[in-house]
Amino acid sequence: MGPLRSVVLAGGGTGGHIYPLLAFADALRRHFPDIRITTLGSPKGMENTLIPAAGYDLRVIPAFQLPRSLNLDLLRTPDRMYKSAAAAAEIIDEVRAEVVVGFGGYVSVPAYLAAWRKEMPIVIHEVNVPPGVANRMGMKFTKRVAVGFPHQLEQAEALRNARLVGVPLRTAITGMDRPALRPQALYHFGLRPDLPVLFVSGGSSGARTINLAVAAAAKRLAHAGIQVLHVQGGRNDPFEVPNDLPVPYVVVPYLSDMQLGYAAADLMLCRGGAITVAETTALGMPAVYVPYPFSNQEQRRNALPVVESGGGLLVDNSELTPDWIEHNIIPLARDRQRLAAMGTAAAGYGRRDGDEQLLRFVLEAVS
Ligand SMILES: CC(=O)N[C@H]1[C@@H](OP(=O)(O)OP(=O)(O)OC[C@H]2O[C@@H](n3ccc(=O)[nH]c3=O)[C@H](O)[C@@H]2O)O[C@H](CO)[C@@H](O)[C@@H]1O
Numbered sequence: 209m210g211p212l213r214s215v216v217l218a219g220g221g222t223g224g225h226i227y228p229l230l231a232f233a234d235a236l237r238r239h240f241p242d243i244r245i246t247t248l249g250s251p252k253g254m255e256n257t258l259i260p261a262a263g264y265d266l267r268v269i270p271a272f273q274l275p276r277s278l279n280l281d282l283l284r285t286p287d288r289m290y291k292s293a294a295a296a297a298e299i300i301d302e303v304r305a306e307v308v309v310g311f312g313g314y315v316s317v318p319a320y321l322a323a324w325r326k327e328m329p330i331v332i333h334e335v336n337v338p339p340g341v342a343n344r345m346g347m348k349f350t351k352r353v354a355v356g357f358p359h360q361l362e363q364a365e366a367l368r369n370a371r372l373v374g375v376p377l378r379t380a381i382t383g384m385d386r387p388a389l390r391p392q393a394l395y396h397f398g399l400r401p402d403l404p405v406l407f408v409s410g411g412s413s414g415a416r417t418i419n420l421a422v423a424a425a426a427k428r429l430a431h432a433g434i435q436v437l438h439v440q441g442g443r444n445d446p447f448e449v450p451n452d453l454p455v456p457y458v459v460v461p462y463l464s465d466m467q468l469g470y471a472a473a474d475l476m477l478c479r480g481g482a483i484t485v486a487e488t489t490a491l492g493m494p495a496v497y498v499p500y501p502f503s504n505q506e507q508r509r510n511a512l513p514v515v516e517s518g519g520g521l522l523v524d525n526s527e528l529t530p531d532w533i534e535h536n537i538i539p540l541a542r543d544r545q546r547l548a549a550m551g552t553a554a555a556g557y558g559r560r561d562g563d564e565q566l567l568r569f570v571l572e573a574v575s
Pocket residue numbers: 222223224225227335336409410411412413439461462463464465466479480481482483484485487500503506507510
C-alpha cells in the first residue's frame with residue numbers, strides 16, 4: 209500500500225488518553241513525514257494544553273455528556289451528540305482522513321460515530337479493564353481494537369479478540385539512557401548525586417492521598433537520607449513541606465519533561481494509571497503502586513501483574529500513611545540490591561514498541 213496521507217486521532221480528558229495519542233502521532237510522522245495529522249479534543253480536557261504544546265493540530269468539537277452505562281439510543285437522539293458527530297464529520301471530510309484512531313475519552317465517541325457513518329476504517333486503542341465507556345461504544349462500530357497489556361485480553365470479555373500492541377509511549381521516555389541522563393536530571397531539580405531519590409507522582413491530575421501522606425512523612429524521609437522529587441499534579445491543592453529539612457524535598461506542579469523525573473529517580477511512588485505503569489515498566493523502574501481506589505479497580509488490575517512479577521509493591525490507598533512509608537519505603541529506597549532486582553523484574557514486564565505495533569495494526573486497517 210502507499211503512504212498514509214491523512215489521519216484523525218481522537219482522545220481527550222486526562223493525560224492517560226492524550227500521551228499515547230501523541231506518541232502515536234510521533235510514530236506516524238516518523239514513518240510518513242508528509243502525513244496530515246488532525247486531533248480531535250473536547251473543550252475542557254488537558255488536550256488543550258498538551259496537544260498544541262507538542263506541535264499538533266487540535267480541533268475542539270462541542271462537548272456532550274456521556275452516561276456511565278451504554279445505550280445505543282443515545283447515539284440516535286440527543287442533539288448534542290449529533291452536533292458533536294457533525295463537527296467531527298466535517299473535520300474528517302475537510303482533511304480527507306483515511307482512518308480514525310481513537311484512544312478513549314468522551315470526544316472519541318462522535319469521532320467513531322462520524323467515521324462509521326462514512327464507512328471508514330476505525331481503530332480503537334484501549335488500556336483499561338473494564339474498557340472505558342467511550343471505547344465500549346466505539347466497539348459497536350469496529351472490531352479493530354488494540355490493547356496495551358496482556359491481562360486485558362483475559363479479564364475483559366469485550367477485549368478477548370483484541371490485538372495486543374502495547375502502549376505508544378513518548379520516545380523521550382523509551383529512548384532515554386537513564387544512567388546517562390541522571391546527572392543532568394539531578395542538577396535540573398537541585399538534587400544531590402549521593403543520596404537516593406524517591407519520585408512521587410499521582411498521575412496526570414495528581415493524587416491527594418499520596419501528596420498528603422508523603423508530605424507528612426517528609427521529616428522521616430529526610431532524616432533517613434532520602435531525597436524526594438514530588439509532582440503535585442494539576443488538580444490538587446498545594447501541601448506543606450517543612451522548609452528546614454536536611455536533604456532536598458523538591459515539589460514541582462507538573463512535569464512536561466517527565467523523562468527527567470524518571471532519570472533522577474531510584475524509586476517511584478505512584479498511582480496505577482495504565483500509561484504510568486507502561487512507562488515505569490518500559491524503563492525498568494522499581495515502583496510502589498497506590499492504585500486509585502475507585503474506577504472499577506482498574507488501576508489495581510494494571511499494577512498487579514507487575515507486582516506479581518516482582519517489579520514493585522502494591523499498597524491500598526487507605527494504608528498509605530507516614531508510618532507505612534517509614535516502614536516500607538525507607539528501607540526499600542536504601543536497598544540498592546533490592547531496587548536493582550525490582551527494576552529488572554519490572555523491565556521484564558515492560559515493552560517499548562507500542563507505537564510501532566499500533567502503527568502496524570492501523571496500516572492493516574487501511575490496506
Ligand atoms: C483516576 C483515573 O481514573 N485515572 C485514569 C487515567 O489516569 P491518568 O490520566 O493519570 O493517566 P496515567 O497514569 O495512565 O498516565 C499519566 C501520564 O501523564 C504523564 N505525566 C504525569 C505527571 C506529570 O507531571 N507529567 C506527565 O507527563 C505520565 O508520564 C503519563 O504519561 O487514565 C489512565 C489511562 O486511561 C487510567 O488507567 C487511570 O485509571
